[in-house]
Amino acid sequence: MKTLVCIKQVPGTAQVEIDPQTGTLKRAGVPAKMNPFDLYAIEAALRIRAAAGPDSTVTVLSMGPPQCEKVVREAFAMGADSGAILTDRAFGGADVLMTSFTLSQGVGKLGPFDLIVCGKQTTDGDTAQVGPELAEWLGIPHVACVKAVDAVGADSISVTADLPDREVSQRVPYPCLITVEKGIAEPRLPSYKLFKSTAARKVEYIGLADLADSDPKHYGLNGSPTQVKRIFPPPSGAGRTMLEGDAAAQAAALADILEERNFLR
Amino acid sequence: MSHISIHPEKASDKDAAIGVCPFGAIERDATGALFVGGGCRMCRMCVRRMPEVFEFVEDAEAAPAVDKNEWRGIAVVAEISPDGALHPVALELLGKARELAAARGEPVLALAIGGRTEAAVQEMLERGADEVHVYEDPELSEFRIEPYAAALSDFIREKKPSAVLVGGTPTGRSLAPRVAARFRAGLTADCTTLGMSPSGDLDQIRPAYGGNIMAHINTPRHRPQFATVRYKVFPIPPRERPHGAVVRHKPPRDGLASAISILESRPKPAVKGIEDAEAIVVCGRGLRRPEDLPMLRELADALGARLAGTRAVVEAGWLPASCQIGLSGRTVKPKLIVTCGVSGAIQFVSGMNGSGTIVAVNTDKDAPIFSVAHIGIVGDIYEVVPALVAAVKAKKEAAK
Numbered sequence: 001m002k003t004l005v006c007i008k009q010v011p012g013t014a015q016v017e018i019d020p021q022t023g024t025l026k027r028a029g030v031p032a033k034m035n036p037f038d039l040y041a042i043e044a045a046l047r048i049r050a051a052a053g054p055d056s057t058v059t060v061l062s063m064g065p066p067q068c069e070k071v072v073r074e075a076f077a078m079g080a081d082s083g084a085i086l087t088d089r090a091f092g093g094a095d096v097l098m099t100s101f102t103l104s105q106g107v108g109k110l111g112p113f114d115l116i117v118c119g120k121q122t123t124d125g126d127t128a129q130v131g132p133e134l135a136e137w138l139g140i141p142h143v144a145c146v147k148a149v150d151a152v153g154a155d156s157i158s159v160t161a162d163l164p165d166r167e168v169s170q171r172v173p174y175p176c177l178i179t180v181e182k183g184i185a186e187p188r189l190p191s192y193k194l195f196k197s198t199a200a201r202k203v204e205y206i207g208l209a210d211l212a213d214s215d216p217k218h219y220g221l222n223g224s225p226t227q228v229k230r231i232f233p234p235p236s237g238a239g240r241t242m243l244e245g246d247a248a249a250q251a252a253a254l255a256d257i258l259e260e261r262n263f264l265r
Numbered sequence: 266m267s268h269i270s271i272h273p274e275k276a277s278d279k280d281a282a283i284g285v286c287p288f289g290a291i292e293r294d295a296t297g298a299l300f301v302g303g304g305c306r307m308c309r310m311c312v313r314r315m316p317e318v319f320e321f322v323e324d325a326e327a328a329p330a331v332d333k334n335e336w337r338g339i340a341v342v343a344e345i346s347p348d349g350a351l352h353p354v355a356l357e358l359l360g361k362a363r364e365l366a367a368a369r370g371e372p373v374l375a376l377a378i379g380g381r382t383e384a385a386v387q388e389m390l391e392r393g394a395d396e397v398h399v400y401e402d403p404e405l406s407e408f409r410i411e412p413y414a415a416a417l418s419d420f421i422r423e424k425k426p427s428a429v430l431v432g433g434t435p436t437g438r439s440l441a442p443r444v445a446a447r448f449r450a451g452l453t454a455d456c457t458t459l460g461m462s463p464s465g466d467l468d469q470i471r472p473a474y475g476g477n478i479m480a481h482i483n484t485p486r487h488r489p490q491f492a493t494v495r496y497k498v499f500p501i502p503p504r505e506r507p508h509g510a511v512v513r514h515k516p517p518r519d520g521l522a523s524a525i526s527i528l529e530s531r532p533k534p535a536v537k538g539i540e541d542a543e544a545i546v547v548c549g550r551g552l553r554r555p556e557d558l559p560m561l562r563e564l565a566d567a568l569g570a571r572l573a574g575t576r577a578v579v580e581a582g583w584l585p586a587s588c589q590i591g592l593s594g595r596t597v598k599p600k601l602i603v604t605c606g607v608s609g610a611i612q613f614v615s616g617m618n619g620s621g622t623i624v625a626v627n628t629d630k631d632a633p634i635f636s637v638a639h640i641g642i643v644g645d646i647y648e649v650v651p652a653l654v655a656a657v658k659a660k661k662e663a664a665k
Contacts, residue, residue: 065290065302089300092290093307096442096452126472126592126612127454129442129493132410136446141524142410144439158528163435164538165346168407169528176524182586221268221307225451225487231308231473231480242641250642251652254624257640259660261622263544263568263601 001052001152001174003045004113005060006103006134007038007075009068010124034071037119037180039078039187044149044180045117046079046188051152057081059113061106063091063099069203076198077190084110084204091208093221100133102219105211107138110204114174115157120145120181131179142177143170147184269301269311270320285314308480333427333465336488338374339366340426342417343389344436345379347406347530351388353501354432358494359392360502361459362430368461372396374426375509378416380406390507398424398512404521407530408436410443412521417444419517426489428467430459433495445491451484452491455592457498457615467492472592472615479611497540497598498619539588544570544601547590547617548578551606551627551646555583561605564650567657568601575613591616605646609634626650 009032042060049056060075062068063086072083086106094102107113116135121128128144135142147162156173162181172178208214217223241257243250258264276282282299283291290305311319339362344352355375362373375394377385382401389397400416417440421429431441433455445452453469457479460468466483467490473480484490539545546565548558558572565572574584576591590597591613600621607613607625609632617623618637625638626649635641642649 065292089302092301092305096454097446097449100442100446121593123593125454128438129445129452129454132439132442133446133452135410136414136443142439142443143525145435161435163408164533166530166532168530170409171526171528173524221305224307225449225484226453226469226482227485228306228308228473229481229483231310231478233478240635240639240641242635242643247644247648247652250644251649251656254640254642254653255656255660258568258601258657261601263622264657264660264664 001049001056001115002111002113003048003056003058003115003117004107004110005038005041005045005058005075005080006116006118006131007042007060007062007071008035008122008124009033009062009064009071010035010122032067032070034074035119035122035124037121037123037182038071039119040182040184041117041119041180042075042078042080043185043187044146045115047185048115048117048149048152048157051149059083059110061086061103061110063087063094063102063106066205072203073195073198074190076201077192077195078188079191079194082201082204084206086206088208088219090216090219093224094219095224095226096127096129096133097226098219098221098224100130101137101223102211103130103134104137105213106206107134108212109206109210112175116140116175116177118177118179120179128179131177135177138175138177140175140177141172142179143172144179145181146178147181149184268322269305269307269309270322271299271301272318272320273299275317276315282311282315282318285311285319331486331488333488336425336427336465338372338424338426338428340374340376340420340424340429340489341389341394342376342429342431342437342440343378343385344432344434345377345382345385347380349379349381349384351385352432352434352496354434354437354494354496355385355389356392356501357496357499358430358432359389359394361494361499363393363502365428365459365461365467366395369465371427373509374398374424376417376420377401378405378413380404386511387507390509390511391504392502393505394509396510396512398514400514400517402516402521404523407527408439409523409525409527410439411523411525412517413440414443414447415517415519415521416514418447418519419514421448421489423514427465428490428492431491431493433493437493441491441493448489450487450489450491451482452493453482453484454493455615456492456494457618459492459494466490472611495596495616497596538595539571539573539590539597540595542571542573542597542599544568545573545590545597545599545603545617545620546570547602547604547607548572548574548584549605549607549627550575550577552578552583553647555581557647558583560647560650564603564605564654564657567654567661568603570599570601570603573597575607604634604638605650607634608632609637 118131458470
């Protein structure tokens, strides 16, 4: 059984900030790390590989600058068998549609796969939408928000999706795509031994010319229907009340306001 | 091809030029020359900050725009559970859709997909839908992606709505991208502000890049425009006398077949989530140890509030994930929220800034939380919270 996991490198700390006064960036080039949700996707895939038996493999794919080889190597240290990076200047400025299209082209180059596993969302985009769009480009069914893999069969996989009001167990035939929740399985730590033993393993670099559709107009900014018109710091609230004095005075003033606004009934 | 063009002769300081990009996308090649690498997200910050060096070059032969006049109406996709209950985010979206549609004199189209839709259809008529389009079939009872995507696609082909608004629930965030990709359409997730420009382009604003940045996003050349909005971001409009029409559709031409078999659907015990709380006390990293949580619980009890936390607190395991407020957690809109030792990253703020009264307690007077707070206290939660608990208890006692 062949499984692919899509992974992404994200800023290590959550913040890229603009100074509201000057409109300039407070910080740039923060250290990067693997998207935390992807660790669960890799763990789920490794357990599926174990359940599926011999000749099963886990491949990881990341789209981004060459620096994201680091997260591919981290996946190797967790136990992934092979990995590739989609990188090309033409991919820059990709929105959800173009990111998922580019990934689908990468899947075409590396695949076919029986199963594709994505983390539920990334911590820098927070959209949770690339996985379902990728499934559409590939024309395969998908199940989002998977909290448990119940059975790994020869032709299908059984999973439980976690919805706000109910849990739905369902069986999906291969090929298919799932996006997984945190908590599906505790991710193993990268192994130093594996990290060393895979240090010489080649990471495949895939550029525009390697893809079935190599028209640059179909990628990146040019192919993206959404355009960022501008970015700006969040509006700051004027007209707020600051309560002065020591803690007792501040607390008393706040209690007065809360009473006035009927919060103390 | 649209791209960022670099004028290297104007870049006196190459390191400074590299430094203008928040994503490190400006790189040097082997010869030391600058180029824009694949990390570029076209935020055009470089063009704004160093206009002499960086230039945005628009593609002259860009794909022709669609005829926007063929696409009319603001559609709202309802989420209906197997027992026929309507998720209230659809009502919130109807209120916003009315506003957007009024700006251009377009209709508000509601879409009901499910096994039992009657109650939901009635509810949406009472909240201002001009037309409610219905796809009802036992096969649509449980959410499965193929038949739901087929129904939504069928509706879009027939009605050609200019915009499609979908609740940012787990189901909505599965359906909207699937169908957006089918139409090669733009999709903007988790919008916090939606407006309508004279050209009919949705002005979509959302927190971006996980940082303290808002992005204003347009879809200038494509229709329909897909946007998702989280629950409790917009208010529910008042009930009114229904005036809309109900249009019942045959099964979609792509059929209702699904490769997915539902084995079991188990309702979860109804735990009241923080989304439903009228008052919330939030624990941030100003709390030094998990052992100190009872101090905040006491405040929550005194205020009749639920205790919730920031991402950092939940990731540290101090509170369960169901209590996390923010983009990667829940969106809340209580009447009162008291944040204790919360710095106020946009990731957090966008999950709570619709709250009625926002109180912030933080030692750092420059913390971003104070820019969204209505009432601010610069102080140590270890002093302010116990004093507040005492003051609130005294007032309640006096009122008895």
